Amino acid sequence: MKALSVNQVNKYFHEPVEFHVLKDVSFEVNKGEFVAIIGKSGSGKSTMLYLLSTMDTDYKGTISINGTQVTGLKQNQLARFRNEHIGFVFQFHFLLPEFSVLDNVMLPALKLKKKSKEEIEHQAMELITMLGIKGQEHKKASRISGGQQQRVAIARALINAPAIIMGDEPTGNLDSKNTKIVFDIFRQLAKERGQTIIAVTHDDEFAANCDRIIELSDGVLV
Amino acid sequence: MNTNQKIARVFLTSKLRQLLVAVLSVTFGISMYVFMNSFMAGVNNEQTEITFTSMPHIKIYNDLSSEVKPILPSPNDSNTVLMVNNARNIRYTEGIKNADVIKDKVLSLNDVIGVTTQLNQNVFIRNGVSKASANLSGIETLSENQLFNTAEYIIEGDLFELDKRSNGIILGIGLARTIGVGTGNNVAVSTSDGISKTFKVIGLIETGASAADKTRALISIQTARQLFSKNKSYATEVMVNIENYYKAQEVAATITPLTEYKVEAWQVGNSQLDSANALRDIIAIAVSLTILIVAGFGIYNIMNMTVNEKIKEIAILKAMGFNGKDVVEIFLTQSVVIGFMGGLTGLVLGNIIVRIVDNIPFEIATLTTLPVVFRTSDYVLAFGFGIIITFLAGYLPARKASKIDPVDILRG
Numbered sequence: 001m002k003a004l005s006v007n008q009v010n011k012y013f014h015e016p017v018e019f020h021v022l023k024d025v026s027f028e029v030n031k032g033e034f035v036a037i038i039g040k041s042g043s044g045k046s047t048m049l050y051l052l053s054t055m056d057t058d059y060k061g062t063i064s065i066n067g068t069q070v071t072g073l074k075q076n077q078l079a080r081f082r083n084e085h086i087g088f089v090f091q092f093h094f095l096l097p098e099f100s101v102l103d104n105v106m107l108p109a110l111k112l113k114k115k116s117k118e119e120i121e122h123q124a125m126e127l128i129t130m131l132g133i134k135g136q137e138h139k140k141a142s143r144i145s146g147g148q149q150q151r152v153a154i155a156r157a158l159i160n161a162p163a164i165i166m167g168d169e170p171t172g173n174l175d176s177k178n179t180k181i182v183f184d185i186f187r188q189l190a191k192e193r194g195q196t197i198i199a200v201t202h203d204d205e206f207a208a209n210c211d212r213i214i215e216l217s218d219g220v221l222v
Numbered sequence: 223m224n225t226n227q228k229i230a231r232v233f234l235t236s237k238l239r240q241l242l243v244a245v246l247s248v249t250f251g252i253s254m255y256v257f258m259n260s261f262m263a264g265v266n267n268e269q270t271e272i273t274f275t276s277m278p279h280i281k282i283y284n285d286l287s288s289e290v291k292p293i294l295p296s297p298n299d300s301n302t303v304l305m306v307n308n309a310r311n312i313r314y315t316e317g318i319k320n321a322d323v324i325k326d327k328v329l330s331l332n333d334v335i336g337v338t339t340q341l342n343q344n345v346f347i348r349n350g351v352s353k354a355s356a357n358l359s360g361i362e363t364l365s366e367n368q369l370f371n372t373a374e375y376i377i378e379g380d381l382f383e384l385d386k387r388s389n390g391i392i393l394g395i396g397l398a399r400t401i402g403v404g405t406g407n408n409v410a411v412s413t414s415d416g417i418s419k420t421f422k423v424i425g426l427i428e429t430g431a432s433a434a435d436k437t438r439a440l441i442s443i444q445t446a447r448q449l450f451s452k453n454k455s456y457a458t459e460v461m462v463n464i465e466n467y468y469k470a471q472e473v474a475a476t477i478t479p480l481t482e483y484k485v486e487a488w489q490v491g492n493s494q495l496d497s498a499n500a501l502r503d504i505i506a507i508a509v510s511l512t513i514l515i516v517a518g519f520g521i522y523n524i525m526n527m528t529v530n531e532k533i534k535e536i537a538i539l540k541a542m543g544f545n546g547k548d549v550v551e552i553f554l555t556q557s558v559v560i561g562f563m564g565g566l567t568g569l570v571l572g573n574i575i576v577r578i579v580d581n582i583p584f585e586i587a588t589l590t591t592l593p594v595v596f597r598t599s600d601y602v603l604a605f606g607f608g609i610i611i612t613f614l615a616g617y618l619p620a621r622k623a624s625k626i627d628p629v630d631i632l633r634g
Binding site: 046050053055056075076079080081082083084088090094095096098099103107108110111112156168 | 225228229232233236534535537538539540541542543544545546547548627628629632633
C-alpha cells in the first residue's frame, strides 16, 4: 500500500480568469519516504500540496492517502480524516497565540478523542522534549521565539501519529540553524517512525537532502 | 469542559473589554425588560384597584329585558298588515326580591371570594334649608367591607356602627360639606315616594373620587328596606368579587344560568379600563423587546468582529480536523455564555431598579410611591427572551465562521 497516490489530477483556477494550474499530474509516494516538491513560484506546487491536504476539494482526478480514496468524501469526513492521518507544518507556524504551548500541541488529539487527557498530555510532553522545547510548555504560544514556534507546530503535527506529514515551506521563515534542526527532525521521523513526509520548499539544499524530489513546472511534472 | 468549550473560553476571555461590553448590552436589555414590565403591571394593578374600591368584579341587577316581546302574533295571511305604534318596554318588577338566594348560590362557586348586596336609591337629603340629592346605599357592612375595604375610607366614625344604630347614616365628605353637617348632626332623608325620615350623621367617608364623595350616603341595608318598604331579602344589586378579576367574564358566564337577572362583568361597562391595561402591556412589551433586540444586534456585531479577528485561528482549527459543527459550537458557546452572564446580571440589576422605583415618592391620589409589582413570570420571560436573542445573534456569525475556507486563509 502506497502512502500516497495521485492519479491524473487536473486543477483549474476560475478567478480572475480561467487558468489551468495542474495538468494531468500523477505520482506515488511510498511509506517512510521524505519527498520534496519544488518548482518556481506559480508552478502549482503549493496548490498541489493543498489538494493533497484534502482541504481543497475542487479538482478532477483522484487522490488516495494510505489506501483511502479521499476524492469525493464529504467535508466532515475529510475533517475527521485530516485530524487522524495528516499533520501540517506551515511556513508561518500558525499556532493559536492565546493558548499555551502544551495546549497547542494537545488540541488535535483532544479533538480526535482516542485517548484520555492524561495520556495525551504525557505524549505531548514527550514530543515537546524530543523537539527540545521543554521548559516552554506553559508559556503562551505567542511568547516564544520563531524557531521554537515552528518546533511547537511540528509537535502539534505529530501528536496524532499521522501517516503523512505535509509541510508548506516549513523552513521558509527560519534561519539556517533552525532550518537544520527542523530538517533533522523530519529526517529522523521518516527514518525511525516510518512517517511519510511531503514538503513544498524553495530551499535547494533542503530539497537535495530529501529521498526524492518532485519538480513541477507550469503545472506539469518534470 | 470539552475541547470546543475550552477553545470558546479562551477566545472569550482573550478580549475582556469586548466581553464586558457584550455582557453589559444584554444586562441592560434584560434589566429594562424586567423594569418596564414590573412598572407597567404596577400601574395597571393600581388603576384597577382604585376602580374596584367602588365597583365589583361582577354585578347582578334587574335590567330591562333587551328584547321587546311582540304584543300581537305576526299574521299568517299575507293580506293582513300588522301595525303597532309606540310599543313600549315596560318594567314590571324592580330590584331583586330574593337576593339572599342568589347570594348563597353565587357564594358556593369556586372562584368567588366575596358577595354583598346593596339597595341603591336616589334620595334628597336636607339640613334645614340646604338640600342635596344623594345616592343612598343600603349596605351589608361586613361583606361590603370585605369587597371594597370601605372601613379604610371612613375618616370619622365607624362603619360597623351602622348595624347598631338604625337611624345612623354615613355621608360622603363632599355631601356633608354641601349641606353643612358634621358628625352628630341630624339630616332628613326623603325618598321619591315622598317618605321622609330623620337620620343622625355617625361618620364621614372619603374615597378620593370627589364626584362619588359629593353624592354618597350609606345606611344599613335593613334600614334601607324599611325606608323603601321592601321585603326582607330585597336588594337592587348583588355584587360579586372573584379571585382573579381578569376571569370576570368567564365567571359571569357561569353565574348567568343561576338567575334570571342580568349578570355583568366589570369589563362590559369599563372597556376603557380594560383597553388601557392592554395598551400599557403592549407598550411595555414592545419597548422592552426593542431594547432586547438592540442588545441582540450588539452581540451580533461583537461576534462578527470576533469571527473576523479569529479567522486565521478558525482556518488552523479546520486544517487540524475541526469540522464546521465544531466551529459553530465554539462561537455559539461564546454568545450563549454572554447571554447567561448578561441575563443573570440583568435580572439582578432589573430587580434593583424595580426596588428603587418602588421607593420613589409619588403622592398623587391614593399613591405614596410609584407602583410596581414583583412577578416571577417577568424574570423568567426576560431571561428566556435574552437567551433566545443572544442565541440567534450568535448563530449567524458562527455559521459564517463555519463556512470559512481554510485554503483561502492559509495560503494568504
